[in-house]
Amino acid sequence: xxxxxxxxxxxxxVALDVFRGEFLTIVGGSGTGKTSLLxxxxxxxxxxxxxxxxxxxxxxxxxxxxxxxxxDYSRALLQWRTVAANVALGLEGRLGTAALKERVERALxxxxxxxxxxxxxxQLSGGMQQRVQIARALALQPDVLMMDEPFGALDAxxxxxxxxxxxxxxxxxxxxxxxxxxxxxxxVYLGDRVVVLGGSPGRIHTTVSIGLPRPRDQITTRQSPExxxxxxxxxxxxxxxxxxxxxx
Amino acid sequence: xRTSKFNIPGLVTILVLLAGxxxxxxxxxxxxxxxxxxxxxxxxxxxxxxxxxxxxxALHTVESILIGWTVxxxxxxxxxxxxxxxxxxxxxxxxxxxxLRPLPAIAFLPLALLLFNFSLTTELVLMIYxxxxxxxxxxxxxxxxxxxxxxxxxxxxxxxxxxxxVKVIVPAAAPAIVTGCRLSMGLTLVMAIxxxxxANPHGLGYAVISELQAMQPQRMFAYVLFIGxxxxxxxxxxxxxxxxxxxxxxxxxxxxx
Numbered sequence: 001x002x003x004x005x006x007x008x009x010x011x012x013x014v015a016l017d018v019f020r021g022e023f024l025t026i027v028g029g030s031g032t033g034k035t036s037l038l039x040x041x042x043x044x045x046x047x048x049x050x051x052x053x054x055x056x057x058x059x060x061x062x063x064x065x066x067x068x069x070x071x072d073y074s075r076a077l078l079q080w081r082t083v084a085a086n087v088a089l090g091l092e093g094r095l096g097t098a099a100l101k102e103r104v105e106r107a108l109x110x111x112x113x114x115x116x117x118x119x120x121x122x123q124l125s126g127g128m129q130q131r132v133q134i135a136r137a138l139a140l141q142p143d144v145l146m147m148d149e150p151f152g153a154l155d156a157x158x159x160x161x162x163x164x165x166x167x168x169x170x171x172x173x174x175x176x177x178x179x180x181x182x183x184x185x186x187x188v189y190l191g192d193r194v195v196v197l198g199g200s201p202g203r204i205h206t207t208v209s210i211g212l213p214r215p216r217d218q219i220t221t222r223q224s225p226e227x228x229x230x231x232x233x234x235x236x237x238x239x240x241x242x243x244x245x246x247x248x
Numbered sequence: 249x250r251t252s253k254f255n256i257p258g259l260v261t262i263l264v265l266l267a268g269x270x271x272x273x274x275x276x277x278x279x280x281x282x283x284x285x286x287x288x289x290x291x292x293x294x295x296x297x298x299x300x301x302x303x304x305x306a307l308h309t310v311e312s313i314l315i316g317w318t319v320x321x322x323x324x325x326x327x328x329x330x331x332x333x334x335x336x337x338x339x340x341x342x343x344x345x346x347x348l349r350p351l352p353a354i355a356f357l358p359l360a361l362l363l364f365n366f367s368l369t370t371e372l373v374l375m376i377y378x379x380x381x382x383x384x385x386x387x388x389x390x391x392x393x394x395x396x397x398x399x400x401x402x403x404x405x406x407x408x409x410x411x412x413x414v415k416v417i418v419p420a421a422a423p424a425i426v427t428g429c430r431l432s433m434g435l436t437l438v439m440a441i442x443x444x445x446x447a448n449p450h451g452l453g454y455a456v457i458s459e460l461q462a463m464q465p466q467r468m469f470a471y472v473l474f475i476g477x478x479x480x481x482x483x484x485x486x487x488x489x490x491x492x493x494x495x496x497x498x499x500x501x502x503x504x505x
Contacts, residue, residue, distance in 0.1 A: 044400055061403070068404040075397040080419050080496040089415065090405035120496065140405070 009201035010036045016195065016204065018144065023170055023177045025191035027184055027234065029242050033202030034180045035148055041178060042068040042146045054144075065143040071152050073129040077121040084108070084117040087136045107139035110169055127158035131165075138169065144176045151186070160218050163190060167216060184238065188230045189216060196234060198241020205241035208234060282465040292466035293473060301455075302474060309440055309451035309478070312368060316375035317436040321429050324380045328387020328425070333417070345384075353378035353439060361447050368450070371443035378439045379432035383425070390424025391417060423497055426490045433486050437479050452478070
């Protein structure tokens with residue numbers, strides 16, 4: 001598929017499959033069209049050419065079963081609603097009161113926020129607000145969760161905790177993840193496959209399968225020779241795709 | 249930080265000014281034939297309250313303000329939402345609104361009088377015309393200020409258009425809408441008084457004029473005083489209601505980095 005804005009080409013001949021249950025991460029420097037690609041996959045932006053299919057059906061608009069989580073949690077949350085009401089947003093009118101309440105509780109429990117149900121988002125830290133947004137997506141029990149640099153605005157320690165939480169959610173739910181990041185280590189740590197996006201207009205430079213065993217661990221996984229090798233390879237690929245001048 | 253429920257120094261200043269006024273009038277230093285002393289106004293106020301005249305006049309004004317303000321808010325919110333949501337509608341109609349908006353409503357009084365005679369209709373038309381604008385402009389601005397991220401969120405959660413409007417856009421624009429409604433309340437009161445003075449012989453505005461013509465300055469001033477108190481009461485009531493409506497919007501003032 002392709003995406004153009006006016007005369008500017010943003011993405012060019014991108015061909016990508018996302019398999020059921022896999023954790024796919026996409027890395028690339030700034031301006032390589034990572035966010036544009038995610039918007040295309042999530043049905044938020046129509047492709048200029050080519051087609052996008054979800055379970056064989058063409059995507060025109062966000063498909064049922066695919067939810068996008070954005071980086072800017074404070075803007076993406078409805079600050080006037082409580083945490084629980086935010087999580088319920090996508091389900092209101094689709095479930096009965098009891099079922100809705102249970103679904104919201106389960107989603108909050110999955111991200112460890114059950115004790116914050118009655119709080120307003122602005123009372124929470126950044127990491128907790130992002131958890132609310134993730135819970136809101138999980139409440140819909142999606143087949144695919146698309147995340148656009150969800151931890152990009154968080155500090156390193158919160159980020160590590162959130163990564164492990166996300167992996168636990170992945171393990172528990174079997175949801176497919178498409179996870180965008182500019183952090184190569186994060187991409188390797190989380191992913192089953194890492195797609196390297198590069199150039200301008202952006203295109204897929206390489207796809208790397210990550211054979212690291214699960215469950216992964218912040219200390220042992222990150223020290224393993226395979227992890228370091230992947231990190232090195234992908235670093236080289238990102239640099240190469242940017243024409244030797246990687247900046248991210 | 250408030251230490252007392254009452255602003256004592258402010259109150260003292262008011263009392264001193266009133267006392268000064270009383271002294272000026274009684275000593276004859278202020279040479280106006282019809283300037284009453286505060287004590288005279290107070291006595292006249294008492295008699296207007298006791299006789300029930302005040303109540304019946306105030307009732308008319310309050311009723312027409314509530315009707316006019318409600319209709320103005322409904323029209324203003326409706327127009328504001330429509331133009332805020334539709335760039336097409338804005339392109340076609342905003343220029344017309346921008347031409348009408350700066351024309352002072354009071355200039356339309358003779359026209360309204362010709363069309364609707366000396367009546368409540370004339371009063372309401374003028375009030376509504378004047379007070380639609382702040383609601384309309386604020387609502388439109390509020391809707392246009394809703395970030396595109398919230399539209400993304402509504403779409404990815406697969407909310408219907410109606411759900412997006414009711415659950416996302418209107419609440420996000422609520423602080424601006426409420427501000428517009430509060431601004432328009434002040435205009436509604438002013439227009440009600442003016443219309444009652446000239447175009448509809450009822451209510452507090454009419455009472456001021458008829459006491460003027462009856463050469464009853466104490467009673468005239470008493471009515472002016474009541475209008476002022478009505479204005480304060482309406483404003484305070486509305487502030488309370490708007491705080492209640494926006495109780496979940498405290499984040500707008502909170503420090504959220």
